[in-house]
Amino acid sequence: MILALAIPAILIKEPWGPLVLALGMLLVASFLVWTLLRRQSRGFPQPYEASGLLEVVLATSREWLWTIGPDGRFTFSGPISRELIGYDPSELLGQHYSRVMECEDLAEAIRNRAKREKPDSSWSGLVTACRHRDGRRILVEVSGRPILDGQGQVRGFEGTTRALDVPSAHDVASEETRAGVEAMLISRTLLTAFQPIRALNNGNVIGAEALTRFLSADDRGISPEAWFVGAASVGLGVELEMLALEAALSAAASLPEDLYVAVNLSPKACLDDRVPALLQGSSIPLERIVLELTEHHEVTDYGPLGKALAQLRREGLRIAIDDAGAGFSSMRHIVELRPDLIKLDRKVITGINADAGLRALGAAMVAFAADIGASLVAEGIETEAELDAVRQLSMNAGQGYLLGRPTVAREEWKLWSVPVHLKRPASGPTTGQHKRP
CATH class of the missing domain: 3.30.450.20 (PAS domain)
Structure with a gap:
């Protein structure tokens, strides 16, 4: 290195000295870069190893x-x-x-x-x-x-x-699940929360969806939907749905009388002989009840389902198809059952303000609902931009955290009868970010 520096300094006095000096400096720079890279490769191999390990973890x-x-x-x-x-x-x-x-x-x-x-x-x-x-x-x-x-x-x-693997009928996990659901059916420790559904032309609350909340002290952080999925896996799904329906209809007596009440049932539960008695015997008249079909799998035979609902519909019960747009089964429900309400799934609403494809789908659903005489409810509205977008598409009603969160507080339910007014929708394209709930 010393020679590399000294020789150009000596030869600089010659006419060709500057060329030699430039070559010498290039050699010095190359040597320094090589030395630095060698030290880095010796002293810091961990990032490369960590990257490889991460790839293995992701792949396996x-x-x-x-x-x-x-x-x-x-x-x-x-x-x-x-x-x-x-x-x-x-x-x-x-x-x-x-x-x-x-x-x-x-x-x-x-x-x-x-x-x-x-x-x-x-x-x-x-x-x-x-x-x-x-x-x-x-x-x-x-x-x-x-x-x-x-x-x-x-x-x-x-x-x-x-x-989580759905347990078979005889394994230990299945027995634990069954025991938990049976204990719930005996203790009846559940509540009903209601989430408001608002008319999008003026913001007034026109209905409320009943959502089950479990109070078991041994739930270990289990969501409401997981309770129903687990109950169905051990053959107790309908029993749990009947208990939830009974609780929802009882709690709905405290809602303002000008609101409709949306309750959830699977097609399988709709075939249960107890359903007509529960609906007709509640303190809520059938004209105020909307039955939301929640099944996410294809129904093979709509004949029995349509027959089971026909008399109730003649007496004033309205039918809604939930999660429309989430898959084939919901659209098949619509075609076969001709519902009174269509609830457009949140995956269609989330980001609809910034996605031309979602807006096109939303517009098509608005036209389709109008053709069959159904009202369209947009689910999962969580930003002002999404609200503006669905109003521009002339959707009838909306539901979501922006318009009201689920609550078990009866004093909040009473406030839903007070008229409110939403801001007028923007006339141009909308943009916005989704808020974490």
């Missing part, structure tokens, strides 16, 4: 690894999402997590866990349900924690989701 893990930003949109998805919920990772990036999981279900599972454990910003082992691309519900276990910046502010969340 049976758990779905994910991260979401503070607005609830996916910023990363592991490859297992294809197998678990039918979406490629690239399809989820930028999408709100409500596309694959009900916001309120996850929030309820977190609240249930908080009742049993010391409050913490992290969570683990929450049992809830994910929505597959084809509309199926999949029982899953979710764990996660917040991602903090240098100032300790939450800038997102990271975690894992894994599928």
Whole structure:
């Protein structure tokens, strides 16, 4: 190195000295770069090894690894999402997590866990349900924690989701599930929360959807939907639905009398002989009851289902198809049953203000609903931009956190009879970000 510096200095006095000096400096620079790279490769191999390890984990893990930003949109998805919920990772990036999981279900599972454990910003082992691309519900276990910046502010969340095997009729897990559901049926420890449904032309509350909330002290962070999925897996799904229906109709007596009441039942439960007696014997007249069909699988024979509902419909009961646009089965329900209301799934509403494809689908559903004489309800409205978009498309009614969260507080239900007025929709294209619930 010394010679490399000294020789050009000596020869600089010659006419060709500057050329020699330039060559010498190039040699020195090359040597320094080579030395630096060699030291880095010796002293810091961990990042390269960690990167390789991460690739192995992502490729072999049976758990779905994910991260979401503070607005609830996916910023990363592991490859297992294809197998678990039918979406490629690239399809989820930028999408709100409500596309694959009900916001309120996850929030309820977190609240249930908080009742049993010391409050913490992290969570683990929450049992809830994910929505597959084809509309199926999949029982899953979710764990996660917040991602903090240098100032300790939450800038997102990271975690894992894994599928829980539906137990067979004779294994231990099945017996535990059965015992838990049977205990619930005996104790009847559940409540009904109501979420307001508003007319989009003036913002007034016109109805309320009944949502079951479980009070079992042994729920271990299980979401309401997971309770129903688990009950169905051990043959007690209809029994639990009957209990929830009875509780909802009883609680609905405290709602303002000018609101309709939407209650949820699967097609299988609709065939139960107890349903007419429960609906006709409640304190709510049939004209105020809307029966939402919640099944996410294809019904093979609509004859018995239509027959079971026909007399009730003649007496004033209205029928709604839930989660329209989430899969083939909901659209088949619409064609076969000609419902009075169509509830457009949140996956169609989320981001509709910024997605031309979703707006086109929304407009088509508005026209389709008008053709069959049905009212259209937009579910999952959570931003002002989404609200503006659905109003511009002339949808009849809306439901979502922006318009009112589910609540069990009866004093809040009474306020829903007070007229309100929504802001007029913007005339131009709308944009906006999804808020984390």
